[in-house]
Amino acid sequence: xxxxxxxxxxxxxxxxxxxxxxxxxxxxxxxxxxxxxxxxxxxxxxxxxxxxxxxxxxxxxxxxxxxxxxxxxxxxxxxxxxxxxxxxxxxxxxxxxxxxxxxxxxxxxxxxxxxxxxxxxxxxxxxxxxxxxxxxxxxxxxxxxxxxxxxxxxxxxxxxxxxxxxxxxxxxxxxxxxxxxxxxxxxxxxxxxxxxxxxxxxxxxxxxxxxxxxxxxxxxxxxxxxxxxxxxxxxxxxxxxxxxxxxxxxxxxxxxxxxxxxxxxxxxxxxxxxxxxxxxxxxxxxxxxxxxxxxxxxxxxxxxxxxxxxxxxxxxxxxxxxxxxxxxxxxxx
Amino acid sequence: xxxxxxxxxxxxxxxxxxxxxxxxxxxxxxxxxxxxxxxxxxxxxxxxxxxxxxxxxxxxxxxxxxxxxxxxxxxxxxxxxxxxxxxxxxxxxxxxxxxxxxxxxxxxxxxxxxxxxxxxxxxxxxxxxxxxxxxxxxxxxxxxxxxxxxxxxxxxxxxxxxxxxxxxxxxxxxxxxxxxxxxxxxxxxxxxxxxxxxxxxxxxxxxxxxxxxxxxxxxxxxxxxxxxxxxxxxxxxxxxxxxxxxxxxxxxxxxxxxxxxxxxxxxxxxxxxxxxxxxxxxxxxxxxxxxxxxxxxxxxxxxxxxxxxxxxxxxxxxxxxxxxxxxxxxxxx
DNA sequence: TTTGATTATGAAAAAGTTTTCATATAAAAT
DNA sequence: ATTTTATATGAAAACTTTTTCATAATCAAA
Numbered sequence: 001x002x003x004x005x006x007x008x009x010x011x012x013x014x015x016x017x018x019x020x021x022x023x024x025x026x027x028x029x030x031x032x033x034x035x036x037x038x039x040x041x042x043x044x045x046x047x048x049x050x051x052x053x054x055x056x057x058x059x060x061x062x063x064x065x066x067x068x069x070x071x072x073x074x075x076x077x078x079x080x081x082x083x084x085x086x087x088x089x090x091x092x093x094x095x096x097x098x099x100x101x102x103x104x105x106x107x108x109x110x111x112x113x114x115x116x117x118x119x120x121x122x123x124x125x126x127x128x129x130x131x132x133x134x135x136x137x138x139x140x141x142x143x144x145x146x147x148x149x150x151x152x153x154x155x156x157x158x159x160x161x162x163x164x165x166x167x168x169x170x171x172x173x174x175x176x177x178x179x180x181x182x183x184x185x186x187x188x189x190x191x192x193x194x195x196x197x198x199x200x201x202x203x204x205x206x207x208x209x210x211x212x213x214x215x216x217x218x219x220x221x222x223x224x225x226x227x228x229x230x231x232x233x234x235x236x237x238x239x240x241x242x243x244x245x246x247x248x249x250x251x252x253x254x255x256x257x258x259x260x261x262x263x264x265x266x267x268x269x270x271x272x273x274x275x276x277x278x279x280x281x282x283x284x285x286x287x288x289x290x291x292x293x294x295x296x297x298x299x300x301x302x303x304x305x306x307x308x309x310x311x312x313x314x315x316x317x318x319x320x321x322x323x324x325x326x327x328x329x330x331x332x333x
Numbered sequence: 334x335x336x337x338x339x340x341x342x343x344x345x346x347x348x349x350x351x352x353x354x355x356x357x358x359x360x361x362x363x364x365x366x367x368x369x370x371x372x373x374x375x376x377x378x379x380x381x382x383x384x385x386x387x388x389x390x391x392x393x394x395x396x397x398x399x400x401x402x403x404x405x406x407x408x409x410x411x412x413x414x415x416x417x418x419x420x421x422x423x424x425x426x427x428x429x430x431x432x433x434x435x436x437x438x439x440x441x442x443x444x445x446x447x448x449x450x451x452x453x454x455x456x457x458x459x460x461x462x463x464x465x466x467x468x469x470x471x472x473x474x475x476x477x478x479x480x481x482x483x484x485x486x487x488x489x490x491x492x493x494x495x496x497x498x499x500x501x502x503x504x505x506x507x508x509x510x511x512x513x514x515x516x517x518x519x520x521x522x523x524x525x526x527x528x529x530x531x532x533x534x535x536x537x538x539x540x541x542x543x544x545x546x547x548x549x550x551x552x553x554x555x556x557x558x559x560x561x562x563x564x565x566x567x568x569x570x571x572x573x574x575x576x577x578x579x580x581x582x583x584x585x586x587x588x589x590x591x592x593x594x595x596x597x598x599x600x601x602x603x604x605x606x607x608x609x610x611x612x613x614x615x616x617x618x619x620x621x622x623x624x625x626x627x628x629x630x631x632x633x634x635x636x637x638x639x640x641x642x643x644x645x646x647x648x649x650x651x652x653x654x655x656x657x658x659x660x661x662x663x664x665x666x
Numbered sequence: 667t668t669t670g671a672t673t674a675t676g677a678a679a680a681a682g683t684t685t686t687c688a689t690a691t692a693a694a695a696t
Numbered sequence: 697a698t699t700t701t702a703t704a705t706g707a708a709a710a711c712t713t714t715t716t717c718a719t720a721a722t723c724a725a726a
Contacts, residue, residue, distance in 0.1 A: 054681090062711085356676075678717090
């Protein structure tokens with residue numbers, strides 16, 4: 001693990017160029033007050049010796065790491081990938097480096113990760129993880145690390161958040177469904193431990209059904225395509241219809257495939273909506289009606305907010321992304 | 334950007350505990366030679382002041398950052414997500430932090446990223462990016478950063494690699510196809526700029542066809558589902574069959590959907606194999622026969638190799654992951 | 667009780683930068 | 697020619713740790 005050994009340092013550059021540390025530092029950082037000749041001379045030795053400044057030492061000396069910590073449950077979700085993609089894009093644009101922390105959906109891990117974020121000396125953090133709550137974020141903030149939180153309304157010093165608008169739209173869609181048809185039982189698919197967003201949406205679902213005095217069902221499903229497919233194959237032996245609200249495309253896909261394979265028609269017998277639509281909503285047959293949020297944009301926004309926050313220039317401390325409903329083939333409307 | 338301001342340092346802990354820096358350092362690092370009383374006293378002040386050591390300063394002092402740089406083209410691919418997932422898993426297990434660098438498929442960016450990796454003071458790097466070649470890796474290595482490269486055979490100091498075995502299996506599958514049926518024209522879908530793996534596989538494809546004296550086609554396709562779907566809808570107006578080798582599930586899905594929507598039967602008229610099978614191969618209808626490599630395992634293996642490399646204990650410098658062929662509904666065999 | 671070995675502690679140097687302040691040089695103004 | 701101003705440079709402190717070496721304190725052995 002001794003990768004730094006023998007690294008060429010600013011001392012050697014200074015010595016080899018016959019100038020002082022300060023001068024070398026000035027040319028590295030493209031500052032004024034160094035004659036073209038000196039600059040050229042130093043740059044030549046830098047090139048000759050292959051000198052690269054130590055980011056560590058720079059960060060220590062300047063109190064700035066240009067490094068941002070990203071906390072996610074796992075890289076292994078399409079929407080997290082999109083989110084990361086947005087983040088990397090502006091990170092590159094603005095010259096930040098990213099430190100990736102994953103919590104593996106465990107509260108203990110999440111707390112550990114927070115410690116790591118603090119010791120990591122990041123200039124800021126973006127948290128997209130349901131294990132962490134407002135109090136945890138406050139702790140991070142108490143260590144002077146500006147933080148933006150995704151999918152959780154937080155307030156406080158050095159803190160911003162972006163939240164998702166699903167409830168309103170879901171209620172609207174359900175109202176519309178109840179009004180125009182409403183013949184099938186609305187069924188919300190509850191995935192164990194799937195976090196705040198699903199919980200909030202579930203509440204909205206219940207509310208909409210209650211408002212319309214409609215019977216509804218909450219069904220527990222496994223968060224995997226294969227398992228859900230099997231479960232729904234079994235389910236459709238005895239049930240011949242349903243208006244399903246599914247968390248992810250993969251679950252929605254399990255339903256449409258199981259329904260089709262059970263000889264049911266979509267959307268006549270079975271309707272399905274995926275809450276978190278990704279590009280795969282287009283690939284299944286029939287295609288999946290879904291709520292969409294552009295997670296890449298969310299990532300970009302989060303970065304911009306964080307940068308503003310760091311500069312004490314964040315005006316709007318909470319930013320809401322409304323989901324859009326895309327009707328495809330798995331619903332009538 | 335001044336998050337470090339007012340951070341409590343080891344000085345303050347030492348002063349408040351009435352001991353020296355060295356002693357505080359010893360208790361932080363759980364070393365011996367400090368009496369239980371002193372240790373308790375120091376730990377108490379650490380807790381009271383909320384002191385967290387600066388990872389930056391530690392890294393500078395010890396020459397170890399416990400930080401590993403990950404270079405990828407973009408987070409936005411399923412197989413990269415899986416790969417990242419494997420990496421984060423062992424990173425957590427072994428106490429490493431990850432720095433994520435994405436090259437956006439650009440050679441210029443990739444070179445920049447390499448510079449950043451060098452200045453970032455990582456303890457090692459894992460490169461999964463086709464823009465970078467052996468020479469670039471050698472440069473990284475010349476800065477004493479141990480590196481493992483994915484999907485490219487490299488040799489040299491402080492370097493390991495894991496490579497993918499597709500060619501052999503593809504050739505085998507094609508031989509089998511030619512022997513048993515071979516009625517449809519084999520068509521390889523070439524995606525512009527899609528890197529080494531595709532290029533190698535294409536060569537293998539051509540070789541297999543030539544060996545069997547079979548006519549074949551190379552077709553250019555767009556690397557997006559929607560675009561490819563349209564293109565294949567058009568294609569199937571005039572062509573009524575084909576034995577397709579597609580790079581990704583999304584392209585394979587575009588073919589099966591377009592074929593189905595054009596009234597063609599799968600696998601009777603059209604057969605499709607996806608080279609990089611993901612969980613989505615199961616979701617399309619018909620399901621996609623595919624070559625699979627467990628990218629999560631690749632990520633884990635890469636990390637283990639890197640750790641061994643850092644400790645000068647890497648015995649096997651190149652590690653090969655053979656793909657497995659999973660026959661599903663989009664092919665006869 | 668003295669010697670020797672062991673353990674606990676601290677002072678100071680080191681890691682690789684930036685930055686402040688002072689000084690030396692050059693250029694401009696009188 | 698002299699003073700003022702601006703520019704270029706360097707010495708040294710700072711950033712926060714770890715680590716080496718020396719010293720002080722404790723304990724066991726003689």
